[in-house]
Amino acid sequence: MLPAGIFYVVFFAIPMLCLLVLSFWRAKGFELIPDFTLDNYHKIFTSPLYRALMLRTIGVAFTTALIVVPVAFAISYVMRFVFERRGQLILQIILLSLFSGYLVRIYAWRTILGKQGLLNSTLQWLGIIEQPLEFLIYSNIAVVITLSGLLLPLAVLPLYSAMLNVSRDYIEAARDLGAGKLHTLRTVLVPMVIPGLRTAFAFAFLLSAGDFVTPALVGGSQSMLIGNIVADQFRGIGSNWPLGAGMAFVVVAVMLLAYLTVMRLIRWITRW
């Protein structure tokens, strides 16, 4: 536990503390001036732009998680209970896909979703559509699809490993006692994999909420997320570190709140 504690303090607590202190400072040009001012927070909470971005970010992140978690759950279920031992092989393949790298995978999605991309040309060739679907790229939908694709493997890992700990006996016991397949899922399997579900949701929701590369590459003019504007505060012309630090903290707080709300919701749904 001690090494983990040291790691946590050095690589998480101290940087966060520095950022917190920074958020009460002021910036003058490129100069940081130590201070204790609430100006940064005042600015964040009164700006309609930040509020809009925050809401959009929550919307995009939540939608992504809503797609990723059930799909990851289904994949994990099939790996664990249908393929059984061969599920491990699928896990290796999923892990292998993570080796291709984050940016490469975003670009891959761009070639799939683009106007002349794989999806559009396939649909046209099949005669399902006449004109390419414009909303597939440079839109919020493109951001959600790409984020889902990126985060799906990450969500499968915790769910699959949680399900490995669930003996088939429990599923059979529930069925034997009269529960149908869906009821068994809701009252037995889901409650038993809550830790995995929580991690999967956290990966999908928090990582997409913090992402700023995907909106920049596949999003449109109306797809900017809070991460983009936070990132802008830390680089280039017009950067403002104290404001960025403040934003980062507000983002953390809002996302934590959203996350906790959803966790409560899951508990409530799986009560039996």
Added chain:
Amino acid sequence: MTTAVEIIGVRKLFGATTALERVDFEVGAGEFVSLLGASGCGKSTLLRIIAGFESPSEGSVLIHGEDVTRLPPERRPTNLVFQRGALFPHMTVRENVGYGLKVKGWERTRINSRVDEMLALVRLERFGDREPGQLSGGQAQRVALARALASEPQVLLLDEPLSALDLKLRQQMQLELRAIQKRLGATFVFVTHDQTEALVMSDRIAIMNNGRIVQYGTPRDIYRKPNSVFVSNFIGATNLLRGTVTSVENGQASLQTGSGTYVIPAIGSPLKAGQRMVLSVRPEAVRLQGEGARVSGLVTEIIYQGNNIRVGTRLDPDTIFWAEGRDDEFDGIAIGDTVALGWAEDAATILEDDGT
């Protein structure tokens, strides 16, 4: 007696391997029946087919006359007690026991009183609010029993529920299970690989081997009148004398073995000269005997078991013949002594040599 479970011509194939070959089997209402066999004999597969977790490749399953072959487990009037309990870890003992009732839509007060009743049945009244992780192995299996019995299944199926318990507890639970079954008048089908367990608890035992039921009868019938060398060897210890029938006359046959020739009754049995047969004699039927002794040899083993003593006598280089009795019956016998042994004629069983 009405029939609770009827298995008609059930076969089960897993890919190219046959788990069950055309099994016909029935259990009467209120009966305690054990499926007994070594691992891989098909006993668990048969149980899972009754429960609905496996569907037979051929044949049908009837419960109280109703064909349930195509019904999923949740719609069958059976409940299963799992080998390792399978109590839901995220629910308390009470919630576990009440799970099936809640699924069936019982109202809360009715569930509560039923759960109380069930916990009293297994003597765990004060454990209702525990989590499964806080129970001992024996307690967990009693909760699993209570859970499976709560919705009054027409047939209770038990898949080696005692095999993870230590001997003392297992023996106690055997009696308890049996008492509960008699009190409720319920039908139990119990899978086990432990012959003592089967003998202690069952009204009838079905002995399984290689996907077949090789003998089905009361414990006493099976012990006293095994119908094959396999069964006589599997249930209890036995002495097997293998040989060839040399003559049959006047209702008596001679069996020539490596250790001598034995006269065996042949009335009403189609024994023919030249047949390979096996004489099976239970050790407890073997006595020291002067007059009318059937075999003799040098004592090579004496095993003292407290209440009993087992004496091994070498008849020929390949055969040690065991006798078992109260320890004073063999007073004064020592290793290296020559002893003469005998047994009552009806204590021996003559069986076809099936090579097992």
